[in-house]
Amino acid sequence: MSETTKAGLSQAWEIGWADPSKRYPQARAALQLLTQARASVAAGFGVSPGQVAFLPGTADAAMGLAVRAAVAKVSVMSGQSGPVRVVVSDVEELGVLRAMDALVQHPPQGIPIKLERAGVDATGQVEVSRIVTQTRPGPAVVVMQSANGELGTRQPISRLRAALPDCALVLDARHELGRAPLPLQATLTVGRASTWGGPPALAVLISQDEQKLRGSDNPTDGWLGIEPVNPPVPLIAAASLALEAALPQAEAEDQHARKLTKSLQDQVTAAVSDVSVLGHPTERLGYIIMFSFLYVAADELVDQLARRGWAVASGSACTSDTERPLHVLVAISALTHGNLRVSLPPSTSQAQIDAFATDLIAIVTQIRAAAQL
Amino acid sequence: MTAENGLPPADLQIDATGLLCPKPIIELGRAAQRLRSGIIELVTDDPVARHDVPAWCRMRSAELLHTETLRSGETTFLVQLGDGS
Numbered sequence: 435m436s437e438t439t440k441a442g443l444s445q446a447w448e449i450g451w452a453d454p455s456k457r458y459p460q461a462r463a464a465l466q467l468l469t470q471a472r473a474s475v476a477a478g479f480g481v482s483p484g485q486v487a488f489l490p491g492t493a494d495a496a497m498g499l500a501v502r503a504a505v506a507k508v509s510v511m512s513g514q515s516g517p518v519r520v521v522v523s524d525v526e527e528l529g530v531l532r533a534m535d536a537l538v539q540h541p542p543q544g545i546p547i548k549l550e551r552a553g554v555d556a557t558g559q560v561e562v563s564r565i566v567t568q569t570r571p572g573p574a575v576v577v578m579q580s581a582n583g584e585l586g587t588r589q590p591i592s593r594l595r596a597a598l599p600d601c602a603l604v605l606d607a608r609h610e611l612g613r614a615p616l617p618l619q620a621t622l623t624v625g626r627a628s629t630w631g632g633p634p635a636l637a638v639l640i641s642q643d644e645q646k647l648r649g650s651d652n653p654t655d656g657w658l659g660i661e662p663v664n665p666p667v668p669l670i671a672a673a674s675l676a677l678e679a680a681l682p683q684a685e686a687e688d689q690h691a692r693k694l695t696k697s698l699q700d701q702v703t704a705a706v707s708d709v710s711v712l713g714h715p716t717e718r719l720g721y722i723i724m725f726s727f728l729y730v731a732a733d734e735l736v737d738q739l740a741r742r743g744w745a746v747a748s749g750s751a752c753t754s755d756t757e758r759p760l761h762v763l764v765a766i767s768a769l770t771h772g773n774l775r776v777s778l779p780p781s782t783s784q785a786q787i788d789a790f791a792t793d794l795i796a797i798v799t800q801i802r803a804a805a806q807l
Numbered sequence: 808m809t810a811e812n813g814l815p816p817a818d819l820q821i822d823a824t825g826l827l828c829p830k831p832i833i834e835l836g837r838a839a840q841r842l843r844s845g846i847i848e849l850v851t852d853d854p855v856a857r858h859d860v861p862a863w864c865r866m867r868s869a870e871l872l873h874t875e876t877l878r879s880g881e882t883t884f885l886v887q888l889g890d891g892s
Contacts, residue, residue, distance in 0.1 A: 770862075
């Protein structure tokens with residue numbers, strides 16, 4: 435969390451602790467804070483307050499709710515009781531893929547779901563024409579991330595939207611929204627506040643229109659029929675402050691991060707053999723880069739980097755603590771070992787990148803020498 | 808491997824059973840360094856080798872001639888080294 439968020443959060447607890455759906459004065463104050471925060475977030479994203487809902491919890495949970503709402507909506511709008519096709523890419527977050535399996539088992543309002551998985555190419559991008567085929571016959575909901583959090587690869591969302599004007603598109607923009615310029619062209623766009631320096635455990639949902647999403651099996655009748663009637667107002671207020679601080683710098687930060695990841699890539703690939711950078715070379719997030727080092731155990735790499743003070747995430751399947759990225763690596767037919775995902779925090783400097791590159795190169799060289807390779 | 812199943816014989820056999828990722832691939836890489844050209848047979852019980860051996864072959868311009876998974880869980884890979892291996 436940024437300093438702005440921390441300060442805002444502590445102030446928001448003072449004013450916004452009460453249940454905004456109640457009538458007493460403290461509750462009115464909380465409602466006022468919520469209304470201001472919603473207006474601020476809406477203005478930041480260039481939409482109306484009626485299009486913005488806040489969902490406590492993870493982005494995975496928010497995606498699950500958004501897809502259920504979208505399924506119910508396209509089913510009602512089609513005027514038929516037939517199945518709804520849900521097309522989801524192979525490289526979605528594991529939590530989203532699991533939510534889709536749960537959707538099939540427990541569909542909203544008993545609507546039959548036909549789940550289709552969309553494969554990706556070696557860069558992690560979907561093929562628009564294949565997805566178009568998979569949505570037929572409709573009604574259909576397409577569930578797609580704007581950018582992959584492991585590889586950084588951006589999906590061709592504009593082309594997808596143009597090719598599928600009649601489908602509901604539920605966009606998982608958790609790695610981009612509030613941090614990089616992102617056109618809001620999906621039926622529903624999900625982001626998370628921590629991505630723009632806001633508090634954890636808060637997701638935001640932006641609807642393309644103000645139509646109620648109620649009609650799913652969500653028992654609450656809050657904002658858009660999807661936000662709980664008693665949302666966590668202090669977290670929302672802090673998220674709106676963090677967004678106000680982040681948005682004016684988002685484009686410049688994105689360009690800056692892009693230069694730094696490119697510099698890291700150039701330094702590492704010049705000094706180390708048998709390394710590949712995964713993901714799309716140009717259609718990508720600026721602040722994420724994933725290396726794949728042949729013959730290197732990623733957990734060893736991460737441990738040694740940690741010993742030198744670097745906190746990086748391994749993307750490898752053979753780290754025992756996570757199965758998270760395996761499905762992404764398998765989907766693009768990459769090596770499942772030796773993968774290192776580097777995510778740059780805002781305000782990273784070139785000097786830090788140079789120091790990191792030096793350490794990384796030394797460690798990889800040392801691990802390979804120990805293996806006599 | 809014998810000629811009976813139509814597959815060429817291996818020039819070098821590596822038993823990497825019991826070794827976990829990335830060690831089977833390291834063994835494959837070492838064998839490729841020693842052999843330089845020819846055919847390597849790799850036996851491993853590491854499930855991720857099913858992804859990593861084909862990926863290694865693509866990176867090293869080697870050809871994966873044959874893959875066979877036994878009921879015991881072990882997989883045998885037959886790899887023809889290429890020029891860049």
